[in-house]
Amino acid sequence: GRDGLLPLVALDEVVLVYPTSVYRTWNAGACCRRAMTHKVQDAMFISDVINRIRTDPLVDPNLIFLAGYSNGGKMAYRVACLYPQQITGGLIVLAGAPMAACPPGRPLPLLQIDGTNDPDIPYSTPSPPVVQNGYTIPPLLTQVANWRARDDCTSASTTTQVDDLTVQTWSSCADGTVVDLATYKDARHGVEIGEPGSPPSADLLYGFVQEVEAMHKKLAAERAAESRASSSARRR
Secondary structure (H helix, E strand, C coil): CCCCCCHHHHHCCCCCCCCCHHHCCCCCCCHHEEEEEEEHHHHHHHHHHHHHHHHCCCCCCCCCCEEEEHHHHHHHHHHHHHCHHHHCCCEEECCCCCCCCCCCCCCCCCEEEEEECCCCCCCCCCCCCCEEEEEEEECHHHHEEEEEHCCCCCCCCCCCCCEEEEEEEEEHHHHHHCEEEEEEECCCCCCCCCCCCCCCCHHHHHHHHHHHHHHHHHHHHHHHHHHHHHHHHHHH
C-alpha cells in the first residue's frame, strides 16, 4: 500500500517480491541498528532470494530489478555493490544512500528518487554533514555522479519537468545503461504518492523498468543483426 506497486502485478507484467528482514531492519553497513549489531547476513540472503527468483519460468532472467526505500535503499546499494552480477535489470533507490564506497563493477542502470528537503539523505553538500555511526552520508548529487562514473556515462543529459518533479537522464553510458535522477522539489524523507500534476514514485519506478526493458530489446536486436551480417559475410 505504501509503495503503490501492487497495481503493476494486476497488469500481469511484473513479479513483485518482498523479502522480510530480521528485527525490521536491514544490515546495510554503518547503519540499521539491530541488524548491524547482530551482523545479520542480509546481502547474502537477498542474493539467495534473487537466485530463487531467477529459476521461476515466469521471470525474464535478464530483467531482475532490485528496489529499496530508506534503509531498504541502502540495502539495495549494498547488494548491488557486493553482488552486481545478480541484478540483471537495474537498481532503484528511494531516499537511500550507499553506506560504504562501492568497488568498481560492471555498468548497471540506476534510478535514484528523492526530495530536496530530505533530512536523512542530503541533496547537496550540507553544513554540517549528515553522519550515521561515524559514516558521512554522501550527498545525493555525489551518489549519482559516482554511479555515472561507474557506468562511464558522458556529461550529456536530458531533463524533463512535471510540476514539482524533475527527472534528469544520462543515457550515453557503457553497455547501453542509463542513469535517472528523479527529484521532488521540497519533498522530505518518504515514498512520494504524487501531487496534483506530478506522478507518484511508483509510476517512475515502472517507467524505469519499461525503459530498461526497451533498451535490452534494442541491444538484442542489434546483436542479432550483427550476427546475421557476420554469418552472411562468412558464407560469401
